[in-house]
Every structure is written in structure tokens, then in C-alpha cells.
Amino acid sequence: MERTPRLVCFDLDNTLIDRDGAFRKWARWWAELNGLGESGVEWLVAHDNGGFRPRAELFGLARQRFGLAASVDELVAAYDVEHPRFAWVEQSVLHGLADLRAAGWRIAIVTNGGTVQQKLKLEYTRIAGVIDYACVSETVGVRKPDRRIFELAAAGAGATLGDGWMVGDHPAHDIAGGIAAGLRTIQIGNRHVPDAPTADHQFDDVVKAFPVILAG
Structure with missing residues (x-):
């Protein structure tokens, strides 16, 4: 199978x-x-x-x-x-996302925000062309850290949450939400939120996360 x-x-x-x-x-x-x-x-x-x-x-x-x-x-x-x-995106980020997809991973954007603005950001930066699905909170009616937004993202991308990852900068939204969804987590940056859980990894740049995911 x-x-x-x-x-x-x-x-x-x-x-x-x-x-x-x-x-x-x-x-x-x-x-x-x-x-x-x-x-x-x-x-x-x-x-x-x-x-x-x-x-x-x-x-x-x-x-x-x-x-x-x-x-x-x-x-x-x-x-x-x-x-x-x-908005802009570094070319190394686009390459990293493309490498993940080439290795068989499905990629979903999971973002709290408005439909119009977030969709336009994805289009203008060309991120839309290297992902499988964009799950915007206003569009789907659920916000991080609610586990349901990750379930919707998995369904939209044609993937499973099992053995997956959540990568984000906000401990209480991205990391806590990812953990609640059963995902391994990577925090980008050093934003601190009291009582928020600790990610499995933390990097100052998202580019450093790509090799860790590919190795896993």
C-alpha cells in the first residue's frame, strides 16, 4: 500500500x-x-x-x-x-520549499490572518507556486493554535499529520498548536511567550529548518 x-x-x-x-x-x-x-x-x-x-x-x-x-x-x-x-521572500526559502516537495513532503501554509491579504502575499512572493495548500484562518474559520486548522491543512494538502512538522515564530500559536496536532515543531526566531511550550528545534532563520526536516 x-x-x-x-x-x-x-x-x-x-x-x-x-x-x-x-x-x-x-x-x-x-x-x-x-x-x-x-x-x-x-x-x-x-x-x-x-x-x-x-x-x-x-x-x-x-x-x-x-x-x-x-x-x-x-x-x-x-x-x-x-x-x-x-512583502518579499528570499530565493533560498523558495528553493528549500521546492526541495521538500521534491523529497515527497506536502507543504501547507497555516496562517492566522485575513484572506485577501494573506493570499496576495503568497502570490506576490511566489510562495503560492511551491506549496500544496494555503490554510488561512479567516477563510476556514479556525485559528491557530486550534488543532482543527492543522487537520484542515493536512486534508487540503492531501497528507497526514502523522510524523509531520510545524514551523513558525510564535510559541503560543505555532508551537503549541503544532504540538496539539501531534506534529514535531521548529521555532523560528526568539519570540518568548510565558507558559508556552518549547519547540523541538529553534533557529534564527527558516532556511536552517529545511535540512532538519529532510533528515527526518
Whole structure:
């Protein structure tokens, strides 16, 4: 009997791509567009909370702070299509994902975020072309660390969770969620969350994770 392919789940923001770097680039462009100066850039970065502040809340604050005429809904909708244009991916990451697929692994992106923005990021960075499935929380109605989002990712990628991996930067979302789904885990970066579980491996760059997965 042919074995069901194994799965590698990757977080997107600050794992495969530098989300914070892309946000700063967007903030500089947007601040210039609206005449906010460098202080506006720093305000946006400071209030972004690494992307974890709800966008409606962020732009509600920005609207008050800078006296913007557009509504919060208009600002958020524009941001959802503007911000992805500033995302990029290193070629070594695309090569690493392609190597995993060539070795028989199925690859799923498992990301908490909005459908429009996350899908555009995957398209603009060309990550969409080297994965099997993208599981976006807004699209499927489940967020990490809920085990169900990983089950949906496995089904969408045509794989099984057994003997698979979860790779991400957030201990309470990616690592805890991966462990709950029975996956081995790799943390990217050194984000610390109190009482969150420890990953099986930790690296400063996702490229270092690829050989570990291939060896497993």
C-alpha cells in the first residue's frame, strides 16, 4: 500500500517572509503618501504590535492621530491590498520549499490572518507556486493554535499529520498548536511567550529548518 504523504506546515509572517520588514516599508510609503513624515512611520510601527493589533483598531487610532478623512473600513480595505506589495521572500526559502516537495513532503501554509491579504502575499512572493495548500484562518474559520486548522491543512494538502512538522515564530500559536496536532515543531526566531511550550528545534532563520526536516 502506498504511504500517505507526510506534511510540513509553515507559518507565513515572520517565518517564511519578513512581515515586520514589509510593514515598515509599507508604513514609510503610506506615511509619505499622507504627508506624515518619519514620525508617522515610527508611530505606525510602534502601534502595529507586530501585526497582532486588529487592523480596525490600528486604523481607528491612526485616523484620530493624523486626522484622516477616509473611514476605518476604507483604510483597512486599502491596507489589505497595499501591504502585500511590500512583502518579499528570499530565493533560498523558495528553493528549500521546492526541495521538500521534491523529497515527497506536502507543504501547507497555516496562517492566522485575513484572506485577501494573506493570499496576495503568497502570490506576490511566489510562495503560492511551491506549496500544496494555503490554510488561512479567516477563510476556514479556525485559528491557530486550534488543532482543527492543522487537520484542515493536512486534508487540503492531501497528507497526514502523522510524523509531520510545524514551523513558525510564535510559541503560543505555532508551537503549541503544532504540538496539539501531534506534529514535531521548529521555532523560528526568539519570540518568548510565558507558559508556552518549547519547540523541538529553534533557529534564527527558516532556511536552517529545511535540512532538519529532510533528515527526518
